[in-house]
Amino acid sequence: MANEQRLAAMTGNEAVAHALRQIDPDVIAAYPITPQTDIVQYYSQFVSDGLVKTEMVTVESEHSAMSATIGASAAGARAMTATSSQGLALMWEMLHIASGYRLPIVMPVVNRALSGPINIHCDHSDTMGALTTGWIQIYAESAQEAYDNAIQAVRIAEDPRVLLPTMVCDDGFITSHGIENVSLLPDEVVKGFVGEYKPSKFLLNISDPVTVGPLVLPDYYTELKFQQAEAMKAAKQVILEVAEEYAKISGRKYGLFEEYKMDDAERVVVVLSSAAGTAKAVVNQLRAKGEKVGLLKPRVLRPFPAEELVAALSGAKAVAVMDRAETFSTQGGQLFTELRAAFYDAPKRPLMRGYVFGLGGRDTTVREIGKVFEDLRGDLERGSVSEKYTHLDVRV
Amino acid sequence: MASLKELSAVPEVLASGHRLCAGCGAPIVVRQILRGAKAPVVVTNATGCLEVSTSVYPYSSWNSPWVHTAFECAGATASGVEAAYRSLKKQGKVDKEIKFVAFGGDGGTYDIGFQALSGAMERNHNLVYVCYDNGAYMNTGIQRSSATPKGADTTTSPVGKVSTGKRENRKDLTKIMAAHGIPYAAQVSPAHWNDLYQKAEKAFSAGGAAFINAIAPCPRGWRCDSKDTIEMCRLAVDTCFWPLYEIVEGKVRVTYKPRVKRPVVDFLKPQGRFRHLFQPGNEGLLEEIQKDVDRNWERLLAEEALSN
Secondary structure, eight states, rough: OOOOOOEEEEEHHHHHHHHHHHHHOOEEEEEOTTTTTTHHHHHHHHHHOOOOEEEEOSSSHHHHHHHHHHHHHTTTEEEEOOHHHHHHHHHHHHHHHHHTTTTEEEEEEEEEESSOOOOOOOOOOOHHTTSSSSSSEEESSSSSHHHHHHHHHEEEEHHHTTTOOOOEEEEEETTTEEEEEEEOHHHHHHHHHHHHHOOOOTTTTTOOOEEOOOOTHHHHHHHHHHHHHHHHHHHHHHHHHHHHHHHHHOOOOSSSSSEEEETTTEEEEOOOHHHHHHHHHHHOOOHHTTTOOOEEEEEEEEEHHOOOOOHHHOOEEEEEESSSSSOSSSSSHHHHHHHHHHGGGGGGEEEEEEEEOOOGGGGOOOOHHHHHHHHHHHHHHTOOSSOEEEEOOOOO | OOHHHHHHHHHOOOOOOOOOOOTHHHHHHHHHHTTTTTTTTEEEESHHHHHHHBBBBBBOOOOEEEEOSSSSSSHHHHHHHHHHHHHHTTTTTTSSSOOOEEEEEIIIIOOOHHHHHHHHHHHOOOOOEEEEEEETTTTTTTTTTSSSTTOOBBBBOOOTEEEOOOSOOOHHHHHHHTTTSSSSSEEEOOHHHHHHHHHHHHTTSSSSSSSEEEOOOOHHHHTTOGHHHHHHHHHHTTTTSSEEEETTEEEEEEEESSEEEOOTHHHTTTTTGGGGGTTTTTTTHHHHHHHHHHHHHHHHHHHHHHHH
């Protein structure tokens, strides 16, 4: 049975801050950056008002935010931070160290375009650049999902089969600053769900001294990276188990991705995060006209659920994959190229095309996504894609 | 004052059998400093010679908990460890008294780690940061740092037809750290082991952020004999190239004043990195280095007089 929940109007950042307050980690080390800033502000107020037991370390940069979070986590604390864009880029070196040391750090990332030129609005260039850092990545469409994902991430990251750091991402300004109705679980229910953090080896256990972060040469490095890759594989099952358990306390069901009106869908748009909300509206409009269209919204990008995505899309005839970041590979966005690769061994492959859209916060409305479905119709009639990948809504 | 006999009875945190070079100043600094802790310590290490030579997996030279993350962030990493301690202690999850120390070379402290160190000092974490200053990036092969003395021949300030080595002055890091308003900052030399030990004790009991700068000869980079490490440490002090002092809540105290201040050439001459300075034509540069040392020493004495 789902618990008594409090429905409140709040921004995505406030919802995430409340998730953090309910998790009440031992240490938060963070640095302000637009559009993440008010997560840190809300949390600082919780600390000042004595609502949490957290030691807050107001570091002098994001590099130090991640370094201090790593230090705290290695010391035996449940440790968290949050960031966006340039902050994530500055952390890049330390992201690999967090995952390589198998520290279950949870980090909300409010997606924002990377400089240059400087831009403070949403796209996914920050977290797409972190796909190879060994972090689990979970994306949210709404403030509610951002809240729910943050709570689930603690259990996923800390599972002994996983022990990997986890980013929970939502869209800068669109989700972080937009006000929505959010259902908050009671504090004690969240505390019960995340439980107490009990690491097996940690620095503050003086009676069992541990060396963390030694020099590892060719004789062992490969094995450590192999174990890390195996942990990422194991994460898929854990993400599903945690989601199932979370559904029991919240009534909200999550998977590796969300399928929206996919049952008989011939034309499908695949898109992450807040743009999926807009895509749902387009699907509704077209369905009202009797068109067989659907939406697939990935939730988890690391681990990449390749087999499950292929299975979910096996009935589609034409698929458009929308990426909110360039890769400059000249072959399309990251999600597009990975999903195409996933279909390499599939017996049946739909027509597939990629779009790069919504860069630097450019609005993507029902009109643009309507055009994407139109393009797919043209491809189906033609029996081939007119262009493998294009930029949506661009002046050339 | 502790006797050598007493100090030698303190259990070693850094075990023998590590892979640092013969005559390296770093492990001497570590062992002398840790004798002042008087409680279990958690050690943070910046990337550098000390880190790579004491932690070759699956071996470790550290009898205490030890963590290394990256080059520029020992200050931040140690901040996180210390914050975790405060959090778990107040929750009753850790009950023991534990001290925190971070070690970094001059590259990891004066240069790339400067910001993270400044942050840790400004936030006044209850930890001791110790720089073992060998005056260059020795781990990567003797490149100049902002701690490299003027005139030194390094692989990125090489002596050549139109160059006499590093042109610039050293950064005065100890003073910069003291300027953060931290409870304790000091400069030490392993040759003065009792002075060093007493300063370590004070740093560990300062109740907040403490910074210790230790001169740590690198026989490879300095091109001096590995048996002369402690002698080089002594010459650095006796020439006033490396004055011994502490700054306690803004008050400067020079803890050792040489009866006879020896000329800086006595410190420079045994080191191959300064050999070119003694060739004809470079007398002016030697004079300039002596003037720099004199000025800094006089200034330190004046600061002592002013603050007391």
